[in-house]
Amino acid sequence: MTAISRFAEFVSSADVPAAARAAARDAVQDTVGVALAGAGEPAARIVQRVARADGGPGACSVLGTDLTAGPTWAALANGTAAHALDFDDMCWVSLAHPSAPLVAAGLAAGEASGASGRELLDAYVVGFEVECALGVVMNPAHYEQGWHCTSTIGAIGAAAAAARVLGLDAETTGRALSIAASEACGLKENFGTMVKPLQGGLAARNGVLAALLAREAFTASERAIDGPQGFLVAMGSAGRDAEKAIDPLGRRWEIVEGGITVKLYPSCAATHPTIDTLIDLRREHGIDPAAVEAVEIDVDPVTPTVLIHDRPATGLEGKFSLHYCAAAALASGRVGIDTFERDAMQAPAVARLVPRVAMRADERLGRESPPLTEARVRVRLAGGRTLERFVRGARGYPARPASQDELDAKFTTCARRAVSAEAAAAALDFLRALDSAASVRDLASRLAVGSAEPQPV
Structure with missing residues (x-):
């Protein structure tokens, strides 16, 4: 079996354990918070303006604004906003900010399809695990060569999340992952500029686009990751043994065993x-x-x-x-x-x-x-x-995890930069119980509760 087929089988059918889903719930909460705070940043505002002009209204929310858009534009805008303050979480296996692309892609695909909260959480987990498996194979060499893993590995993870939310079968999911492998790009040279957060948004958008194209029978190579001219070779990981990273999928859950670093400071x-x-x-x-x-x-x-x-x-x-x-x-x-x-x-x-x-x-x-x-x-x-x-390490690392009170306080502080106290509290209650939510579309209505004026775009 190819790496693509192994990943696709896992993404489409993995039974996500409760502990992994709980970790994902915290990550989604944190990411929605930082996206709300980041929605007012200049980089995010520019993307929002272009989305309004080019993308038009759609079925998906752009967090912290009055804008709606189609799923690819919403993923781009929300992924950029979530990464705009560099306040989003970190994974030391993938050497990426996993949640900005995963949540933005999953939420956009979820709103478009009417997915439940549990389906969004499961999609986040499988995307996270795919990213970590690639990180084991590729890092630190991939990162040291100048690639921004959030946007390279992250695009494939986002495609996995979007495919799972959309309910794609293994064959179709494989095509989505292969398409995303050709979309993956992102340069560390752009750190400290607006392109850095944009790369988080691009990963989310590319993942959603890959899943939507695959759903329409768009074709792609089954060897796009591990072929002689595939992702691993092109990205500087030739000769690495992908099997060692892929084999534990579904048995060892990195999100539980390794954990996620929650940022308590909005900097690298x-x-x-x-x-x-x-x-x-x-x-x-x-x-x-x-x-x-x-x-x-x-x-x-x-x-x-x-x-x-x-x-x-x-x-x-x-x-x-x-x-x-x-x-x-x-x-x-x-x-x-x-x-x-x-x-x-x-x-x-x-x-x-x-x-x-x-x-x-x-x-x-x-x-x-x-x-x-x-x-x-x-x-x-x-x-x-x-x-x-x-x-x-630092506070917020898996060895020194943030407390629930710290997570909730961070969310409230971030959310209040975009919405009212009442809306922030309603959204927090919704996110804490996300695994029982009937539809992720209900998040948008919570964020509107008691808001004075959503930020115009």
Whole structure:
């Protein structure tokens, strides 16, 4: 059997366990929240305007707005919004932000087809597992070569999710996955620009488009993933043994065993170990930001290829700047959505600290953990005192999971940027009970409850 046929059989027929469905429910809640918050960001607004002009009204909701669109445009808009703040979750196996494409694709296909909440959750899980299987085969080499896994691996995962929601059989699902393999693209060089969140939206749109085309009998190669000129070879993973990753599908559930990293800071996940550490050191030692003379941060060799903006000029660049995130954490003791707004970035205390931060690659880091997850932080203070700490991971990682209260608080904070308190509460109640929801279409009506005015596009 080919990789496509193995994946397709799993996607179309896997019996999803309750624990995996529960993890998916948390992920969908988190992603809807960050999409609502991100819907007002410039990148998302531009996509919404083009969707209104080019896509017209349709059966699917564009979260945080008064706009409806067809499933491909809704997937593009919601996937972009969910990734716009870089507040969406992370998976260290796929080295991707799995949920922005998976939820945007699943929700669009689900609204178009009238799927239930449970069907959406099951679709999310099978898409997540396909992404992780590809990640095992392809990473870290694929990521290190400059590919944005959220948009490459994510397109195939999104196709799997859309195919499952639409109820496609194994043969048709296989065609959807093959089509998505040819759509997959995304470059890390565009990190810190509007293209970065767009790539999350493109993965969602491409996944939905692949499933819709496959449903209409569009043909594609059965060897599109593991053939001699297929996805693995073209994306730099020639010679990798796909069987080792595919074999556990349906027996080992990565979403349960490995888990998902929930972001508690709206910046690149590679900044989070350092942010956590500096916030803790500031609190524990009563650090006066004005007394900080230097901050030295050792990271694994991959991290500098991701955090590419030493002197960020925009909020998007700031999310991919260890220098800025470290300075902001020390200056205020917190990092939130407003940290990446213009006034915060120009604050004198932050401006003083940014040039005092140095990042250095250390070959010894990252050998026992995935890339981007370790840091050694040193803070030199006036008077000669130095504080030093090594950290692996951050709050929100599977080893230090966010509590239900933290998840709910994050959702409410994010949702309130787009809808009323009443609507946010109604949506949260709906999402917490998503596995018993008769139709995912009901989410849109919850978000409209008590809203003053939806954001016009």
